[in-house]
Amino acid sequence: MATPFGTFYSPNLTTDPENGIGRWSIEDFAMAVRQGVSPEGEPYYPSFTYPFYGDFSDQDIADLWAAFQTVPPVAEVPPDHEVGFPFNMRWGLKLWRAAFLRDPETESVEGRDDVWNRGRELARGAAHCGACHTGRNIAGARLETAFYAGNDDLPGGDHAPSIQIEHLVEQGWTVDSIVYALETGITPSGDVFGGGMGEVVQYGTSFLTPEDRLAIATYIMDPGDDLPDPE
Template sequence: MKKPILFMVAALALPGAAFTALEQWPIGNEPQLEALEGVPDRGAYLARMAGCIACHTNVAGGGKPLAGGLALKTDFGTFYSPNLTSDKEQGIGAWNIDDFVQAVRQGVSPEGKPYYPAFPYPFYAKLSDQDIADLWAAFQTVPPVDEPSILQDLGFPFNIRASLKIWRGLFLDSTGFKPTGGKSEMWQRGQYIVEGPAHCAACHTPRNILGARQAELNLHGADKLPDGGKSPDITSKALKKRGWDKDGLAYALRTGLTPDGDVFGGSMGEVVRDGTAFLTQEDREAMAIFLLDLDE
């Protein structure tokens, strides 16, 4: 009788031990950010480029800028964007720049917990130290909003945040920006924007069953977005086949109008409205140059 009991105790203890090990597994690296002076205006520009306003403002619900509350429905459950205002209790007002850089570039909270990859931190890993300093300076100017963040509504086992550490070990690519040699400055600028802050591949790349991007199909479009829509293939071959050129693509990123007179709908319409419409013409052209020449 003793052996079966011992086996039962072991069977119950092992999952508990595994969970404890996951909880104790440290992630992230100590920030090595130099003492740089941030430029708020440049940070505000980067925030538009990175989609911070679009994702952290519940426009339809009448929410205040960057106060969070925007719902993102997925197969894993519903994610809600958190409050990023300077409120010390509900926002990030009690953070310091080290907390900020670890969250933005590494996806790790000030408490050492992993963020869900609905937050596109793998792309923000390509931001430079100066970018981070500028963004931090800009966020210091955001008025505080005493609005608590909504808890993520996820089912088991996705509600176990510690399990994300396994996901990170399997799929996370947090390499910094590496410009491709032999290309023009405009092409490289477009590469930085598309692969970094604008995180175009987040929506235009299909994902596997665990929600990780399929790197071999980068920018080939996705059949299932969180809002139930689809994203088109935006490789250069596909764009040119559909009649896009540099001027048309840059114009669409400013206005949302396509060459055939149609308009971007769904989440891409929001990307233009809250993001790319605020970029300089030069940056929109840089994105177009990069995308139209990416796989040639």
């Protein structure tokens, strides 16, 4: 992942004991996923989207852990991140976390039905829609005042459009068309998602249950008070 801060490489997440997570405990795994901290106590770079996973339940962690245990070991050493000074100083991540790490706010909202609340849990958590569809400041943290307002400066030169309700309506989106797009990648205009969103559908949302796709679409089309007030 090429970013303004350097190039980040995915770690080995297979069960290999030397180069992967084969020696981890479930407690190590939970700390990494929820807190973004390695078994050695080192903070991970937020290119790993752990800020969205802080509210994962114990059952979520147990299910993920069980799934990762089925991955065959691969004895491959991942490349080191190519990050220059001062971003290669991991102690600086502690300052970043103190300044910008926030609760993902996936908890249920009183007065909303189960479908909407499930959509909020997924969109703001596991699906991490805001990772791409929200702009960033010079420190790489999401702009709270630009929630879902789009991002024209994604890694690799990609961009993500606004998914705020007024822009979706202008583009002809409905709950039903979002559900269909999350399954097939086909937009209301008959076009198909490309770039990062195409991969999100291909490797992610197309595998969700119909109920979860409906929940995400319901929330996206009616985020309520989660959107910031217009200035």
